[in-house]
Amino acid sequence: MSWTNSRNAELKQRAAQVIPGGMYGHESTALLPADFPQFFRRAEGTRLWDADDNEYIDYMCAYGPNLLGYRQPEVDAAVRAQMQLGDTLTGPSEIMVTLAEDMVAMLSPADWAMFCKNGTDATSMATVIARAHTGKRKILVGKGVYHGAAPWCTPGPAGILSEDRGHIVYYRDQDPQSLAEAVAAHAGDIAAVFATPFRHETFRDQSEPDATFAREARRLCDAEGAVLVLDEVRAAFRLSRDGAWAALGVKPDLTSIGKVIGNGQPISALVGLEPLRKAASSVYVTGSFWFSAVPMAAAVATLKIIRESDYLERLQRTGRLLREGLAAQAAAHGFALRQTGPVQMPQILFEDDPEMRLGYFWAAAAVRRGVYLHPYHNMFINAALTETDVAQTLEATDAAFTALKAQDRAGLPLERPVVRDRLERAALLSA
Amino acid sequence: MSWTNSRNAELKQRAAQVIPGGMYGHESTALLPADFPQFFRRAEGTRLWDADDNEYIDYMCAYGPNLLGYRQPEVDAAVRAQMQLGDTLTGPSEIMVTLAEDMVAMLSPADWAMFCKNGTDATSMATVIARAHTGKRKILVGKGVYHGAAPWCTPGPAGILSEDRGHIVYYRDQDPQSLAEAVAAHAGDIAAVFATPFRHETFRDQSEPDATFAREARRLCDAEGAVLVLDEVRAAFRLSRDGAWAALGVKPDLTSIGKVIGNGQPISALVGLEPLRKAASSVYVTGSFWFSAVPMAAAVATLKIIRESDYLERLQRTGRLLREGLAAQAAAHGFALRQTGPVQMPQILFEDDPEMRLGYFWAAAAVRRGVYLHPYHNMFINAALTETDVAQTLEATDAAFTALKAQDRAGLPLERPVVRDRLERAALLSA
Structure with a gap:
């Protein structure tokens, strides 16, 4: 696999000198799996390249703003x-x-x-x-x-x-x-x-x-x-x-x-x-x-x-394709996903994953395979996403499910202890 | 004089339908002389054109952001x-x-x-x-x-x-x-x-x-x-x-x-x-x-x-030229200005002008002659401003002083009754 993150690591070190905490706000990767890139270089359509030039199909859309594709x-x-x-x-x-x-x-x-x-x-x-x-x-x-x-x-x-x-x-x-x-x-x-x-x-x-x-x-x-x-x-x-x-x-x-x-x-x-x-x-x-x-x-x-344009119908169609594809994949690998909310704004959590060890491992595995998924924040579909992109996404997520299944579950890392606290707070809200 | 404002008036009417008060915030002209343009079309260097394509030497610089000249x-x-x-x-x-x-x-x-x-x-x-x-x-x-x-x-x-x-x-x-x-x-x-x-x-x-x-x-x-x-x-x-x-x-x-x-x-x-x-x-x-x-x-x-660059020294030089030129002009016409603060951020108020009738008339007269001056907010010099621009500014302000002097002072309009209240509040703060 050609995925690397040395440039990102170097930028994070520089950032830690001149930006409090190295980064702040909703685009900080502090609660994300350690491999998630913090810094990006460019974007076009539905694709995003990080500072190491790794290419992603981006399901965060800048946490929302990218509705029609980057640089439409x-x-x-x-x-x-x-x-x-x-x-x-x-x-x-x-x-x-x-x-x-x-x-x-x-x-x-x-x-x-x-x-x-x-x-x-x-x-x-x-x-x-x-x-x-x-x-x-x-x-x-x-x-x-x-x-x-x-x-x-x-x-x-x-x-x-x-x-x-x-x-x-x-x-x-x-x-x-x-x-x-x-x-x-x-x-x-x-x-x-x-x-x-x-x-x-x-x-x-x-x-x-x-x-x-x-x-x-x-x-x-x-x-x-x-x-x-x-x-x-x-x-x-x-x-x-x-x-x-x-x-x-x-x-x-x-x-x-x-x-x-x-x-x-x-x-x-x-x-x-x-x-x-x-x-x-x-x-x-x-x-x-x-x-x-x-x-x-x-x-x-x-x-x-x-x-x-038919941008909205396209969001719905590709969003549905992704959701159905992931559900079938998860079942085939023996996992159950909770995919909730409108398909244009997917939230993907794993059943039976009280500390998010499954979700974090799977999202990080998808990222290393060129698909930027978020383990705890709702995602966003953009209108540049094609059915071909969804098919390519599903190839990466299939490999991510395979990698997850191959893990000794008890040995999956708890990426961020603070995540447990966030989950407990969220559970209290739902109670 | 070729200065017109019909397009601006039409835009203000349309804006009044779809924007509360027609405009809001610091760029609203609600407290400015009635002739001041509310809407602008374009800008370059130190020049600004309003919706009617009247050209101005702009001393507001977008209320500050324009430091080096528009579209530097x-x-x-x-x-x-x-x-x-x-x-x-x-x-x-x-x-x-x-x-x-x-x-x-x-x-x-x-x-x-x-x-x-x-x-x-x-x-x-x-x-x-x-x-x-x-x-x-x-x-x-x-x-x-x-x-x-x-x-x-x-x-x-x-x-x-x-x-x-x-x-x-x-x-x-x-x-x-x-x-x-x-x-x-x-x-x-x-x-x-x-x-x-x-x-x-x-x-x-x-x-x-x-x-x-x-x-x-x-x-x-x-x-x-x-x-x-x-x-x-x-x-x-x-x-x-x-x-x-x-x-x-x-x-x-x-x-x-x-x-x-x-x-x-x-x-x-x-x-x-x-x-x-x-x-x-x-x-x-x-x-x-x-x-x-x-x-x-x-x-x-x-x-x-x-x-x-020497941008800062240029701001200081042209700002000083403007201040000295205006002081001499005002004296020649029998007026006294209070020009205060750093020359790069001019504030120009008239002595003996308790309701700002002089200041408002003079600023509006300058605007109609292609120089955008503000009667109550500090202004901003930008680094694109040249000595030639200052000379052109002083021609317009000289004509504005002449027009002001020709007015029957008691008959000068009180442009905005609310200005009196603002002045009283400002005076209380200084007391």
């Missing part, structure tokens, strides 16, 4: 054309208006749109707008649900005060009864209820979008005068060309959208319904690069492809 | 080369390590670096790291000083709870005595003291970097075990090739840097001293696009120019 030609052309004009200027470019018009035309829960950079910008803005709109304080969020990395929501406790979350109230994610109880407990002081379109947290099985929960969340918010915020930062445009709950007949008041809008260009958005417009225009939110034109040009091009 | 060729080439490889990937590119090494090599208060997108990301991260480091709660900030637009610091009160600022303590900006009193009042519970390199707030005269204040802030933090955070988001690399207080012999523990690092590409940073490294590696902070490679490639190219 029409989006890249739009980026280059806008670069010739200008990017970060003394005011927005006219393309900001076009982009807002496109969002409002495409999304049933959008009467207006605001743009920012990262998902955390959009979700944090939603809390401020909801409080301005209602004059109330409490923000209800699903326990263990990721809404960003600001003090009110970051999953890491270091440096966070209890006061940062003094008005954050937790309900059991995707559970209408638990939400109803939380609403009752804080009635009269609820600014917003946050939800995700379906459960897509690390170390846990995913759920599917749930009409019962969505409708109950809407009903409770209406009864209470609270703002319903649907956090689609991770799922936007992978489930639907409209909002993720449009098919369920539920309109959130505010929808945070991120990652995919510019197919990798840095832009996120908060869209909302008419009654929230006044509060949205009353808050002071901004950022040095929120009004840059190039990511907006990329977004206009991306949204056009979303409207006019 | 070497930075643009680095952007294009990195785009061929990849931008937002499943992990950082190796250029992240190079960029962190460059920052550490160039900045005396940097033993490590973390990258993010906007200034608010960097300042908010500093609060979390300071609290993780000290285990304490209070953050001391100068009253009225802008450190970003998150709930703990945004200047807009809508949607903000008193609890969001329950542990924010205000001292009189740049005043060592006031800072000492605030430290004494909260001794034992102070996580951080924030400062800016000099005063550069809207509607107020600027100050110069002040060694007495800087040294006293350092001394108080040392005595108290608090973290000294220097917020250089606005001023970075316009005063110095090193940190802004390096020339004063003062090293902050953490320095937030923004706007200029990628000459307009979206990237900001937090750098810090060795004792803060452990806390920095303990916090969970991240964003979908924080690790994108293209802005880092732009930053490596920008920092190289900062190290190797």
